[in-house]
Amino acid sequence: MNVLLNCPAPAKLNLFLHVTGRRADGYHLLQTVFQLVDHGDTLHFTLRDDTALRRVTDMAGVPEESDLVIRAARLLQAEVQRRTGALPRGVDIAIDKVLPMGGGLGGGSSDAATTLMALNALWQAGLSQQELMALGLPLGADIPFFIFGQTAFAEGVGEDLQAVAAPECWYIVIEPGVQVPTPAIFSSERLTRDTPVIKITDFSSHLENQNDSKGYGRNDLQQVAMELFPPVAEAVEWLSADGDARMTGSGACVFRAVATEAEADAVLAKAPTKWKVWKARALKQHPIIDML
Structure with missing residues (x-):
């Protein structure tokens, strides 16, 4: 398999969001319920013949080097190299961007999570869901939720997740x-x-x-x-x-x-x-x- 096309990166809604405290390191302690919805970005992944990671879609205000998608891909590529001793093939990543920046919908985090899940399959890396969640957490507190992949009650800084039922609406x-x-x-x-x-x-x-x-x-x-x-x-x-x-x-x-x-x-x-x-x-x- 050399390509994975039309990979969804859905938006999330916080059905509620409570700030319950603040840690010594400045991070806020939260409680929330994350809800996925069927509206979001779409990503396309094509393996390259070298080891370069490239975003082939221009995005105003988001340089390629700082894009969470590229940063997530690099983290996973480095982890695969650590485990196997060899860098996996590079990837061209195209993004059909729908979700706005600064909207509270988790767009960048969702794109990064989809990248980790898709490349884990494309590279046959074999990381578990929990391993992918841990890999993505340093990039953004919402990323583990998108990899968790279901309606979740979240605590801590947002990374402590439990599945929960929510309205079908x-x-x-x-x-x-x-x-x-x-x-x-x-x-x-x-x-x-x-x-x-x-x-x-x-x-x-x-x-x-x-x-x-x-x-x-x-x-x-x-x-x-x-x-x-x-x-x-x-x-x-x-x-x-x-x-x-x-x-x-x-x-x-x-x-x-x-x-x-x-x-x-x-x-x-x-x-x-x-x-x-x-x-x-x-x-x-x-x-x-x-x-x-």
């Missing part, structure tokens, strides 16, 4: 047209860092309460992002008119769950044209798993 997502730099949110003096720790059963029990239409918990980063970036606040306000809307990650994207695709279409029909607004279905499993 559709989501409306608004891209407000701004990039939110994560450091600006986490360094804010307005950010609260003392939300009480919950148990995974607290989230699961909430879902069983059919009379409660609101999502579980909240996003502790949302208020700070809304204050710093008014378009985020405007999107939250508009999407909250008919339901419980909230921001994902550290922003800027805003989402709301609905039960059916028809309900999602009805909201899309009313959305202001100044925003990019789309619908996506909740996924139980990363779609690349069936490919590999």
Whole structure:
């Protein structure tokens, strides 16, 4: 096998995101539920006759050397060399980019995770899921989740994962047209860092309460992002008119769950044209798993 084409790199949503503390090294302690959705980037991998790793798609503002995709490929290539004594063949990587930067959808991390999973297969490297997750963690705290590949309750800095059930529903997502730099949110003096720790059963029990239409918990980063970036606040306000809307990650994207695709279409029909607004279905499993 010399090529792997049309490899999905789906977006994620944080169904809630609580900041429960801060470690001595400055990293924040989080609790969240990660949800994959069927909307995202697509990557294509073609083996080369040398050992070079190349991104063959230009991406504005993202130099090849700093792209998480190339950095992930290099990490895995070095690990394969360490195990076998030889560098595996190089790869040309093309990216059909859909997910925005600074949107809280995990686009860069998802691309890196797909790269690790695809090249593990293409190079026949034989790393386990846990080994790939550990390899990707230094590049980004969200990468292990995408390799984990299913709806997950996450703790720590986001790397401690347990599978959890979540609603089978559709989501409306608004891209407000701004990039939110994560450091600006986490360094804010307005950010609260003392939300009480919950148990995974607290989230699961909430879902069983059919009379409660609101999502579980909240996003502790949302208020700070809304204050710093008014378009985020405007999107939250508009999407909250008919339901419980909230921001994902550290922003800027805003989402709301609905039960059916028809309900999602009805909201899309009313959305202001100044925003990019789309619908996506909740996924139980990363779609690349069936490919590999």
